[in-house]
Amino acid sequence: MDRTPGLSVRLKLTLSYAGFLMLAGTLLLAAVLVFYLYYLPDGWLYATGDFWINRSLLLRSFAPFMAMVLVFLLVFGLAGGWLLAGRMLAPLTRITDATRAAANGSLSHRISLPGAQDEFRELADAFDTMLARLEAHVAEQQRFAANASHELRTPLAITQTLLDVARNAPHRDTTELVDRLHTVNTRAIDLTEALLLLSRADQRAFTREHVDLSLIAEEATETLLPFAEKHGVTLETFGDMTRTIGSRALLLQLTMNLVHNAIVHNLPGHGTAWVTTTVYPGTVVLTVENTGDRLAPQLVATLVEPFRRGTERIRSHRSGVGLGLAIVKSITQAHAGTLTLTPRPTGGLCVTVQLPAWS
Incomplete structure (x- = not known):
């Protein structure tokens, strides 16, 4: 100016x-x-x-x-x-x-003003804190952009390869080709929708209303019950009426993601997942806990990063697009909540979402 x-x-x-x-x-x-x-x-x-x-x-x-x-x-x-x-x-x-x-782009610079606390040093400390958060946010966005580009490039490259095969062999039976294209295209659509949902949660562009987490938990478990039965996982839901304020659609997506992860990353054929809602003074808590393989605390700390999976970056029919817990984290932060991931001593994961209560 x-x-x-x-x-x-x-x-x-x-x-x-x-x-x-x-x-x-x-x-x-x-x-x-x-x-x-x-x-x-x-x-x-x-x-x-x-x-x-x-x-x-x-x-x-x-x-x-x-x-x-x-x-x-x-x-x-x-x-x-x-x-x-x-x-x-x-x-x-x-x-x-x-x-x-x-x-000019140098976010690593810090003021580090020495001396006793006064107005200038309080301003300098606040500015250093802002720079640290901004630097971490920019680094996270850069990693996200790089990972998103990689994830989106993969299905596009597979599609291109399949189309080249079909063009070079025009008389070949296309049934298998169409099935594979459908699978790849579905994955690309799921990834795009997940990216849009993540962006929406980050921008906090949603209407807030009074919701009950216990009803949302029941709806999510009922919706995913056939999926759980297919994987041999038992779903158990119990808890209190937990009223909060937020987007019902986003909180339902949050719960669906957590329950889906609890089903997918579980013991095959004989696993269990527990969905619990609890109310405390001023807060409500949604807890999703599941049996499964033992997880190292270092790995658990990275699960909320975009495109990180419990099996590192190995894809399988069980793995999603790698944005499930990243979306959960963004939705939780958009609702002024706290997300905590804790490995269970006997194996599996315990995820806790703490949100402000509606009084």
Whole structure:
């Protein structure tokens, strides 16, 4: 933004210091003069017996002294004010330099202002915190963009290969080819819809309403019950009425993702998944827990990252598009909630979503 050049803050502070010092000095000299003229005993001023003549002489002799004092205060105020203003604004200069560096793309720079806590250091610490979060967010978005490009490129490359095969062998039976194209296209559509849902949750572009997590949990488990039976997983749902405020569609998607993960990443043929809703003072909690393989805490900490799977990046018929828990995390954050993933000692995963309660 183009602005009209003006006085620097340092110069403004210097003039303010000098002006205030001049005003204080003038008031002080005026008070001394008034004290000498009106409050001292008569004997202090009587030299010729004429009080008014002595007052006039006092004024004439005091005026040059007052002028010299004011000139000294002006010079002293300008010099001292300039130095004091520079010293006081030094932290602001560092903050400005860091801001310019961040504007040019250097998000790794930190102010790290030393000294005791004051307004400037509080501002610098807040700015450093903002830079750290912004740097982490940008890095996460870059990883997400790279992974999304890779994930989207894979089905497109497979589709291109299948079409090339069909073109080079026009008389070949296309039934198998169409089935494979349908599978690949379905995966691409699922991935695109997941990306759109993730973007919607990140932007928090949804209407909030009163919802009951216990009803949402029942709907999700009923919907996925045939899928669970197909994988030999037993679903158990229980809990209290848990009222919160948010998007019913997004919270249903969150619960569906968690229950789907609990079914897919479970013991084949004899697994169990528990869906529980609990209410606490000020908060409601949705817990989805499942049996399964033992997971390392280091792996669990990365599961909420986009395109991360419990089996690293290995795809199978059981794996999704790799955005399930990333979507859960975004929906939870959009509802001012907290997501916690904990490996079960006997194997499997326990996922807890804590949301503000509707009172």
